[in-house]
Amino acid sequence: MSWAAHQFETYAIQAHLPKRWVGRISYLGVVAGDQTPDFVAKFWVYGFDVGGRHYGASEPYKFHRGWPGAGFSHSLGFALLVAGLVYAFTKSRGWSAGLLLGMAAHSITDINDTVGTMLAFPFSTENFSIGTWAYAATPGGKYLDARAYYSSFGFVMDAFWLVILLMSATVLTERYWREVIVPADPKVWAWFGRRLPARALLALYRATFFYGLCRMVAWTSWAHLLHPDQLRGWDLTWGGPDWVPAFSLSDLSPWAALGVAVAFAAAILLAVGRILGPPPEPEEAIAWAD
């Protein structure tokens, strides 16, 4: 699984939208979509303790990403289902497209761990992984998982998305928020605007970046500065760190996973294009903006 990469990628997507889609896709939809796959499954992955008894998945990686289990949450079929339901109830093209993009980004990013994701569900229950770092979620909670992730190429992945985002830092400015983000989602921002001052709305937009950066710094500091473990240190090798068992659900080659991921991304982009339709004519755009 990925950590802060899931926060940073939402802004990177927003910053690199095709010109014809800019101002038409809900950024909040992208964030919600990026949270949805793990929102469905994550609480049972780590589990919780009540009265000294642990409740949760006995084999977290199978529950989180497998079938039977909640692996469907990281798939094309689930992304289309959720986006379709949201469209059916809200008729919001911007939110449906945003959800699709967010869920796709999450599912594709997660093929980097050794368990991978069921991208092609419901057509296939095969997991696709390129095994960049070890999937390390265990019933014991997130501490071992965090230490493993922030000692491996997982940290590099977070840093990579952070750099991509900072190279498009305009996306975090107030002007960008006012001129691109708000017009794409006027009703939701107006709803927030009736309850919060403008500075808090802008902070709300930037909050995903704030949270991603802070959790990256906090967990990395904890693992390597505050509570370093000589036996569980940095290991920037493919599939590492080698001090944790790297769970897996597939024997397919990484190249096959990459191919499926590209096809998955193409299918999502096609679907987003169909949802949004052609760009509005200039007169329509002006009327809509009013």
Added chain:
Amino acid sequence: MSRLPPSGPASSLGDHTGRAGDPSWYTRRFELAIYVLAGVSYVGLGVFHKWLLNWVIGPVWLVAWIWLAPLVVDRLRRRDSANGGDAP
């Protein structure tokens, strides 16, 4: 990339934010300081209390700082000025 037209002259950190709802003394520098304070306090507490590091509390933490810190400072400033006004 934002695909926005080039912006006008950048306002300095000492300028007011230009937002209607912000106090008159609320400058960009002050706002930047609140962002930094929010981040430092969140990381500082989060490394010792990991339950704080989740996707609900993180965003709420930032919004609460940015929303409430100016209100608190504004109230303190008014109290100070009221006390100063009463002074002989």
